[in-house]
Amino acid sequence: MTENLRSAIEKAELTQKSLIALTSQETTFDQRELARLRSLLQHDMLAISRLSREDEDLRSDRSRFAEFKERQNAVHSELSQHQAQWLIPQIEKDRAGYEKATRQIRKSQEDFFIWAKQNV
Numbered sequence: 001m002t003e004n005l006r007s008a009i010e011k012a013e014l015t016q017k018s019l020i021a022l023t024s025q026e027t028t029f030d031q032r033e034l035a036r037l038r039s040l041l042q043h044d045m046l047a048i049s050r051l052s053r054e055d056e057d058l059r060s061d062r063s064r065f066a067e068f069k070e071r072q073n074a075v076h077s078e079l080s081q082h083q084a085q086w087l088i089p090q091i092e093k094d095r096a097g098y099e100k101a102t103r104q105i106r107k108s109q110e111d112f113f114i115w116a117k118q119n120v
Helices: 003-023 031-054 056-060 062-085 088-093 095-119
Strands: none
Touching: 003 031, 003 095, 031 056, 031 062, 031 088, 056 062, 062 095, 088 095
16 A cells, blocks of 8 residues: 555544544534534545555555455445435534434444555
8 A cells, every 4th residue: 555545544534533523522513613524534535535546556456456445435425425414403403313323434434444554
């Protein structure tokens, strides 16, 4: 894996952790910061996708590249659906529901980040 791809994966992981910290608090959160972090995470995932296509080592192993793309696409799709279902006003109105709804996406993202760092 190139250093650029590894850095992009680590950046996305940090963005995800920032989102968790922001939305898991019991106090009111900054809506603009939430919107910024959500957008940043989408951009991070797109950067991972782009950099994976540019990574000659990863692409040279077709099965590993295919698995990477499958896992990355699944997480990206799940993230997009989650964000579309949970708009910021809904999150503020139902923090407990949002927290419950984020458990699976968080696990999927964490599993992807761990797998990618170990296998790519």
